Amino acid sequence: MAGLEVPCGETLGRHKVNGEVEMKKSSAFIMVVPGLVILAVCLFLPLLRVIVPTFSDGEYPFSAYISFFQDEYYMTIFFRTVKIALITTAVCMIGGVPTAYFISRCSKKWRGILLAVSIFPMMTNSVIRSFAWINILGSNGIVNRFLMAVGLADKPVKLLYTEFAIIIGSVYLFLPLMIVTVSGVMENIGDDMMEAAQSLGANRLIAFMKVIFPMSLPGIIVGGILVFTGTLTAYTTPQLLGGNTNMVMATFIYQRAMAVGDWNGAAVISLIMIVVTLIVIKGFNALANRLDRRGESNG
Amino acid sequence: MAFMTLENIAVCYDKKKQILKGLNLEVEKGELVSLLGPSGCGKTTTLRVVAGFIDPQEGTFRLDGDDLTKVPVHKRNFGLVFQSYALFPHLSVYDNVAFGLKMRKMGKDEIDRKVKDILEVCGLTDLADRFPQQMSGGQRQRVALARALVIEPKLLLLDEPLSNLDAKLRVNMRVEIKRIQKKLGITTLFVTHDQEECFSISDKVAVMNQGVIEQYDSPENIYRHPKTEFVARFIGFENFLDLKKSGDVYQTADGKVFAVETPHEEAALTGTIRPEDIEIDREGRTANVLEGTVGVRTFLGKSYQYEVSTSAGKFMVNMRAEDQFQEGDPIRLYLPANKLILVSR
Numbered sequence: 001m002a003g004l005e006v007p008c009g010e011t012l013g014r015h016k017v018n019g020e021v022e023m024k025k026s027s028a029f030i031m032v033v034p035g036l037v038i039l040a041v042c043l044f045l046p047l048l049r050v051i052v053p054t055f056s057d058g059e060y061p062f063s064a065y066i067s068f069f070q071d072e073y074y075m076t077i078f079f080r081t082v083k084i085a086l087i088t089t090a091v092c093m094i095g096g097v098p099t100a101y102f103i104s105r106c107s108k109k110w111r112g113i114l115l116a117v118s119i120f121p122m123m124t125n126s127v128i129r130s131f132a133w134i135n136i137l138g139s140n141g142i143v144n145r146f147l148m149a150v151g152l153a154d155k156p157v158k159l160l161y162t163e164f165a166i167i168i169g170s171v172y173l174f175l176p177l178m179i180v181t182v183s184g185v186m187e188n189i190g191d192d193m194m195e196a197a198q199s200l201g202a203n204r205l206i207a208f209m210k211v212i213f214p215m216s217l218p219g220i221i222v223g224g225i226l227v228f229t230g231t232l233t234a235y236t237t238p239q240l241l242g243g244n245t246n247m248v249m250a251t252f253i254y255q256r257a258m259a260v261g262d263w264n265g266a267a268v269i270s271l272i273m274i275v276v277t278l279i280v281i282k283g284f285n286a287l288a289n290r291l292d293r294r295g296e297s298n299g
Numbered sequence: 300m301a302f303m304t305l306e307n308i309a310v311c312y313d314k315k316k317q318i319l320k321g322l323n324l325e326v327e328k329g330e331l332v333s334l335l336g337p338s339g340c341g342k343t344t345t346l347r348v349v350a351g352f353i354d355p356q357e358g359t360f361r362l363d364g365d366d367l368t369k370v371p372v373h374k375r376n377f378g379l380v381f382q383s384y385a386l387f388p389h390l391s392v393y394d395n396v397a398f399g400l401k402m403r404k405m406g407k408d409e410i411d412r413k414v415k416d417i418l419e420v421c422g423l424t425d426l427a428d429r430f431p432q433q434m435s436g437g438q439r440q441r442v443a444l445a446r447a448l449v450i451e452p453k454l455l456l457l458d459e460p461l462s463n464l465d466a467k468l469r470v471n472m473r474v475e476i477k478r479i480q481k482k483l484g485i486t487t488l489f490v491t492h493d494q495e496e497c498f499s500i501s502d503k504v505a506v507m508n509q510g511v512i513e514q515y516d517s518p519e520n521i522y523r524h525p526k527t528e529f530v531a532r533f534i535g536f537e538n539f540l541d542l543k544k545s546g547d548v549y550q551t552a553d554g555k556v557f558a559v560e561t562p563h564e565e566a567a568l569t570g571t572i573r574p575e576d577i578e579i580d581r582e583g584r585t586a587n588v589l590e591g592t593v594g595v596r597t598f599l600g601k602s603y604q605y606e607v608s609t610s611a612g613k614f615m616v617n618m619r620a621e622d623q624f625q626e627g628d629p630i631r632l633y634l635p636a637n638k639l640i641l642v643s644r
Contacts, residue, residue: 192385195352198372199379200399200450207373210398214389 050267057264064268074269081248082276084163084238085231088170092227095171096178097220101212103179104186111187118179121172130240133169134160137241161243169237174230178223185219186212214291221288228284229277249273300364301325302486303349303454308358310344318344319355320510326503331480331487333497336507337533342490345507346456349488351375362453373402375454378447378485382459384439386431392418392442393427399450413449420479421445437468444476448483455480455487461496473500494534498522506530524561527643528569536571540589540611542641543567548586549641551611556586557634563641574604574615576638579622580631587639589614589632593624607632 057064068074103114121129136142139156147153159165189212197207213220235250242248247255249269257266303326310319318341326332334342347353349360351372360368367375386395393414400410418424421441431439440460447455457476461469477500480487491497497504498518505515506529514526525531528539542549542557544566549557557570580588591609598604602617607630614632624630 190383190385192381192383193387195350195372196379196381196385196387196446197398199350199375199377200446201373201376201402202398203371203373206402211387211389215387217389 050263051271054264054267054271057268064264065272068268068272077247077249077252078272080163080246081232081250081273084166084170084248085228085280087167088174088231089224089228091167091171092175092178093220093224096175096223097182097213097216100179100182100216101186101208104183104189105191111183115180115183119176122176126173126236127240129173130169130237133165133172133241137165137168160241161245163242163246165241166238166246166248169241170231170234173234173237174227177226177230181223181226182216182219185216189215217288217291221284225281225284228280232273232277232280300361302328302330302363304359304361305345305349306359306361308345308348308355308360310341310348310353310355318510319348321358322511324505324512324515326486326488328486329484330502331477331489331500332503332505333489333491333501334505334507335491335494335497335533337492340507341510342492342507343458346458346488346490349454350377350379350456376450376452377454377456378450378452380440380443380447380455380457380460382462384431384443384463386439386442386446388431390430391427392423392429392431392434395431395442396446396449399446403450417445417449420448420482436464437472440464440472441475444479448479448485452485455485457487457489459490459492461491462493469496476500498534506533508533524640525571525642528571531569531571531640531642535573536640537574537615538572538577540570541567542570553610555589555610557639558586558636559639559641560637561641563643565643567644568641569644570634570639571642572634572639575602575617576635577614577616578633578635579618580633584633587634587636589634591630591632593626593628593630595626596624605630 054064055061058067099118103111103118106114134141137159138144139158139160141160143159144153144156147157148155193211193215194204194207197211198204202210233250235254238246238248239251239254242251249272253266253269253273256262256269303324305322305324308319308322309317311317322341322345324332324345334345336342344353348355351367351370355368358368359366387398390398396414396417397410400413405413414427415424418427421444423438423441423445426434426438426442429438431442434442440463443460460476461472464472473496489497489500498521501518503515504518504521505512506521507513508529514521514530521530522534525534525536531539540551542551544563547558547562549559549568549570551557559570589609589611591607591614594606594608594613596603596605599617602619603623605616605618605624607614607616609632616632618624
């Protein structure tokens with residue numbers, strides 16, 4: 001239609017369109033304002049106040065950070081934290097994805113029941129949850145008593161206050177998150193996908209790996225990010241199940257700030273944790289894109 | 300023995316509801332056979348038994364002499380086209396079609412050659428790099444067909460493949476399906492509830508009702524000589540009158556006499572005639588005539604359809620535009636002996 005009009009009319013028309021678009025943008029902006037204000041006052045400002053001083057600590061701007069990465073003890077804690085978060089995420093994926101698929105294939109009634117059961121751990125207080133694990137993993141706990149009764153061990157095996165204990169506790173804590181997120185995505189994948197793959201010669205396992213898994217990848221990535229960031233920042237579980245010998249970043253921050261009174265040191269670790277989280281989220285997304293593109297190109 | 304046979308297949312869900320009650324079907328090699336019936340008649344269940352998604356409680360499914368009843372889906376080597384198309388959204392057209400060949404661990408070059416061949420046959424060569432969500436319904440349909448055909452299946456199973464397309468595309472696609480099916484000579488089962496679609500495409504039609512096949516014949520024979528009232532109703536007969544045999548002719552309850560061209564061995568049965576086959580009696584015939592009153596008129600384009608109340612119930616009658624009647628007019632309907640068909644009740 002624009003082609004039939006004289007140039008003048010065309011520009012007029014375009015102005016009008018632009019005006020409309022701008023109006024929509026501005027009204028959208030107004031709606032974002034309340035959220036932005038809350039974020040600015042309650043998140044960005046305090047964060048800046050905590051982080052800015054870390055750059056004037058020491059001789060040059062980044063010396064506090066450089067000395068963190070030069071300190072062997074700090075680095076042990078740093079890598080332990082990342083390792084625990086990665087292992088927890090991997091275990092949650094391996095355990096959660098098939099479970100989520102199973103739940104998503106159940107009838108509506110059973111789906112509700114099974115989801116409620118899998119969310120159940122999240123409804124208990126994390127301190128109580130961790131104490132339950134102390135009961136199970138402790139030297140006089142259920143596992144050790146069983147091992148000794150069967151004769152697999154003569155004296156209690158050290159399970160509690162290890163990285164293993166933290167990972168177990170974290171998996172228990174975050175597995176529901178993975179299951180709920182992934183089964184939500186998988187519910188929307190029709191049975192016909194599995195059936196089509198089977199009719200083309202794939203057994204159920206291959207059909208799952210080649211069709212259902214890649215189709216639910218967006219949900220798995222979101223679940224992975226939730227589990228990873230959750231484990232990275234969890235405080236109660238590593239504190240109660242890891243003890244003082246297996247410090248992670250979150251418990252370490254608390255120790256620096258509250259026990260030692262080194263607020264600047266705590267702030268440095270905080271910023272490093274934020275950066276690590278952002279990098280990992282970026283990494284997850286890049287991975288998702290790569291896997292997706294592999295599907296897109298002809299193989 | 301026929302190429303594909305279903306013998307006495309019984310399927311029930313929940314132990315109570317019986318879907319298939321001893322179904323028998325024989326299909327010759329290269330034939331396109333339709334399963335036609337209303338929803339819930341068990342036609343899709345039959346297809347799913349053949350595909351291997353449903354284990355029948357009883358009965359045997361044989362193909363080329365082999366008993367495949369217990370063979371799992373992925374080892375049957377049948378091509379399936381779903382009503383929803385079920386294309387893999389994360390794969391391109393090319394990869395969707397190549398999926399089945401990759402499962403067969405074929406070499407890359409062989410896969411490439413076969414995929415390109417079938418894309419050519421289905422007219423999809425230019426769309427190979429597209430993704431399912433970037434295509435129209437008709438194009439997706441062709442991809443689904445190509446994906447099912449490329450594995451060179453022993454059977455092609457189509458589950459209401461055209462019902463998600465608009466009317467015009469549906470006609471084009473069914474010609475397309477028929478063309479490809481004949482070209483590749485592949486034995487095909489086609490599930491549909493649309494009788495026009497089914498008649499136009501099939502070599503043979505199995506009309507199903509409540510878990511059994513009511514009639515299995517060529518489209519022409521079913522159209523001209525339905526065997527039961529159910530089949531007649533399903534393929535467009537709208538007028539029915541109860542008849543009893545008396546000598547060489549048939550009588551209604553109130554004594555009206557009807558002659559038919561093709562007699563029937565049963566004594567009590569139903570006479571049926573299509574709305575377009577009824578004529579108006581102006582000559583005062585005594586046999587094959589029903590008297591009635593004209594009711595509501597509807598416009599059908601080529602003709603008008605009148606609802607006529609008679610002593611034998613309501614009759615639908617199609618008449619040319621020239622024969623105009625008003626509501627309430629008396630009318631004499633003539634049911635020609637060669638058009639009045641007898642069916643079992």
